[in-house]
Amino acid sequence: MATNTAVAKQQKSWRVYGRYTLLMFVTLIVVFPIYATVLSAFKSGPDSLDHPRSLLPTGLTLDTMRAAWNLGHMGRLLWNSLFVSVAVTIGVIITSVLAAYAFTFINFRGRRFVFGFCLATLLVPVEATVVINQRLIDSFGWKNSYQGLIVPLLATAFGIFLIRQVFMTVPKELIEAASLDGVGHFGLLREVAMPLARPTLGALGLFTFLGTWNQYLWPQAVVDDQEHRTIQIGLDALRSADINRFNLITAGTVIGALPIFVVLVAFQRQLVRGLTAGAIKG
Amino acid sequence: MFRRRGDGLIASAMLAPAIAILSIFVVYPLGRAVWLGHLRCDATGRKCRTSGWMQYFDVLRSSDFQHALKVTFVYALLTVPAGLVIGVGLAVLADKQIRGIGFFRTIFSSTVATSVAVASLIWFVLLQPQVGLLPDMLSMFGVMKNPGLLNDAGTALPAIAITSIWANLGFTFIIVTAALQSIPAELFESAMMDGAGGWKRFTNVTIPMLSPTLLFVSVVLVTRAFQAYAEVDLLTKGGPNPERSTETVTYLIYGQTSLVKNDIGLKSTTAVLLFAILLVLSLVQFRSLERRVHYGN
Numbered sequence: 001m002a003t004n005t006a007v008a009k010q011q012k013s014w015r016v017y018g019r020y021t022l023l024m025f026v027t028l029i030v031v032f033p034i035y036a037t038v039l040s041a042f043k044s045g046p047d048s049l050d051h052p053r054s055l056l057p058t059g060l061t062l063d064t065m066r067a068a069w070n071l072g073h074m075g076r077l078l079w080n081s082l083f084v085s086v087a088v089t090i091g092v093i094i095t096s097v098l099a100a101y102a103f104t105f106i107n108f109r110g111r112r113f114v115f116g117f118c119l120a121t122l123l124v125p126v127e128a129t130v131v132i133n134q135r136l137i138d139s140f141g142w143k144n145s146y147q148g149l150i151v152p153l154l155a156t157a158f159g160i161f162l163i164r165q166v167f168m169t170v171p172k173e174l175i176e177a178a179s180l181d182g183v184g185h186f187g188l189l190r191e192v193a194m195p196l197a198r199p200t201l202g203a204l205g206l207f208t209f210l211g212t213w214n215q216y217l218w219p220q221a222v223v224d225d226q227e228h229r230t231i232q233i234g235l236d237a238l239r240s241a242d243i244n245r246f247n248l249i250t251a252g253t254v255i256g257a258l259p260i261f262v263v264l265v266a267f268q269r270q271l272v273r274g275l276t277a278g279a280i281k282g
Numbered sequence: 283m284f285r286r287r288g289d290g291l292i293a294s295a296m297l298a299p300a301i302a303i304l305s306i307f308v309v310y311p312l313g314r315a316v317w318l319g320h321l322r323c324d325a326t327g328r329k330c331r332t333s334g335w336m337q338y339f340d341v342l343r344s345s346d347f348q349h350a351l352k353v354t355f356v357y358a359l360l361t362v363p364a365g366l367v368i369g370v371g372l373a374v375l376a377d378k379q380i381r382g383i384g385f386f387r388t389i390f391s392s393t394v395a396t397s398v399a400v401a402s403l404i405w406f407v408l409l410q411p412q413v414g415l416l417p418d419m420l421s422m423f424g425v426m427k428n429p430g431l432l433n434d435a436g437t438a439l440p441a442i443a444i445t446s447i448w449a450n451l452g453f454t455f456i457i458v459t460a461a462l463q464s465i466p467a468e469l470f471e472s473a474m475m476d477g478a479g480g481w482k483r484f485t486n487v488t489i490p491m492l493s494p495t496l497l498f499v500s501v502v503l504v505t506r507a508f509q510a511y512a513e514v515d516l517l518t519k520g521g522p523n524p525e526r527s528t529e530t531v532t533y534l535i536y537g538q539t540s541l542v543k544n545d546i547g548l549k550s551t552t553a554v555l556l557f558a559i560l561l562v563l564s565l566v567q568f569r570s571l572e573r574r575v576h577y578g579n
Contacts, residue, residue, distance in 0.1 A: 016380060019375065020380070023375060023386050026372060026390075027386060027389050027390075030372075030392070030448075031389060031392075034392070034404070036407075036408060037408075040407070051418040051422075054415065094299070095300040096300070098296040098300065099297050099299075099300040102296040106292060106296075108293040108294075117301075118301070118304060121308040121309060123565075124312050124557065125557065127532050127535070127553065128554065128556060128557035129308060129311035129312055129315070130536065131315055131535065131549050131550055132314045132318075133311050136311065151303070152303070152307035154303045155299060155301075155303035214397035214398065216397075216399055216515070217532075221536070235400075236516060243412065243413060249407060250403075252403075253400055253407075256399075256400055257400045260397065261395045271394070276456065276457060
């Protein structure tokens with residue numbers, strides 16, 4: 001009996017070792033592209049092309065990163081992306097909260113219809129509307145402007161729906177009590193609804209920020225000048241014709257990926273919770 | 283529920299911003315595209331003439347659209363099953379409470395942090411034929427000399443697919459991991475009592491319990507294949523030509539070399555057709571979400 005459990009234990013520990021070996025192996029494969037990119041960003045141009053020595057952490061320098069920062073106007077690109085993403089995130093939170101409040105707490109005529117109208121827009125992907133929106137923005141005189149990048153994104157059915165789901169959990173008695181106490185709509189919104197919605201607002205904010213930051217098609221459709229380019233469409237310019245400066249693009253990629261990486265590490269839990277709740281857009 | 287005088291006014295004021303944005307930038311453009319879809323226009327877009335509503339069918343049947351549709355289907359076939367198998371494999375591998383598992387989970391989720399553009403540029407450098415690391419290593423092992431994967435009509439699409447599989451791995455891993463954790467442990471225990479081995483438990487318990495999640499993830503991944511644009515724009519521009527081997531449906535509409543670029547009519551027709559495809563996919567996605575919630579309860 002005793003030897004049996006010992007054998008079982010040994011078998012089990014072998015299994016654990018096997019799992020670790022596999023995990024390490026797969027980790028190497030998944031991380032390899034990131035490792036190679038980061039390392040190449042911190043090497044001189046010729047060193048980054050000297051394979052396979054390029055994979056050793058030797059001869060590290062900040063020159064390429066500095067050059068990419070200056071040549072690629074990375075400060076500008078990052079600022080544009082940050083400004084647009086923050087503006088859209090704040091805007092979406094405001095429009096979603098207001099609309100969700102009206103849909104949940106105010107009984108007005110045509111409520112179901114208007115809500116259905118909003119919800120239906122969930123089915124319209126950006127790929128279907130860019131054709132017309134591009135010309136619309138042109139006709140507003142918003143080509144190459146922050147307005148063009150921001151305004152069309154300031155409301156989403158997804159946001160309204162998400163916040164409404166939370167507002168609907170407010171108990172009826174609470175609303176009635178507040179109403180009897182003479183609390184107005186803004187009082188109810190501020191004192192009851194908003195505190196309840198805070199965690200969800202965090203998730204909505206995170207997803208809106210990431211979605212806006214990662215956009216490609218829309219910024220490319222409205223912006224073609226250096227001044228308003230965002231990081232996703234601006235990185236491309238670092239693809240150097242000079243093969244000795246080939247790793248400018250890896251340096252740019254590292255700089256471009258870093259802010260989002262920081263955001264995700266900081267908000268990892270919200271991200272996982274949001275994703276698994278089915279809170280995925282596009 | 284409040285019911286007071288002036289409520290209608292307050293409601294209108296609160297709804298106005300959202301409704302205005304959604305009407306002007308979502309509903310109007312869609313309606314306008316549907317309308318323009320029966321026109322043919324010149325490069326300025328001002329002179330249009332009707333081409334009849336049959337234009338939708340003409341475009342649908344056109345060899346260019348069919349080609350793009352085929353490329354997109356192949357792209358979905360290359361990315362979705364492989365992405366699912368790898369994602370589930372990783373999730374199952376990491377679904378064990380052993381020391382340091384958090385580290386591995388973070389690593390496997392990490393590609394969720396890369397945008398499509400960043401992932402594309404990472405792989406662009408790795409695959410670059412003259413100086414890229416991968417071709418160099420492959421030729422070192424004598425596999426092949428200088429395989430310009432992105433420049434070869436036969437390998438360009440699979441090369442983009444690798445980028446996409448890698449970039450989507452984090453997403454699939456996170457979702458499947460959460461689904462695995464929600465499977466009741468008793469199911470595994472009773473399967474074990476019945477003498478089911480590891481593989482049998484996987485096929486008889488894990489897979490059936492995961493199936494709603496797998497359906498959901500597949501639909502999301504298929505949708506992403508149909509929306510594929512940035513990776514094509516950055517890696518191949520729809521080429522190599524003349525085969526146009528990586529021209530997906532979205533790239534057919536918006537690409538720099540797009541055939542319909544200068545005709546807002548035809549461009550709208552194509553965009554509306556893409557919308558119809560994505561609409562069906564979204565509806566399936568919602569259904570799969572509903573089922574997921576059901577199973578979760």
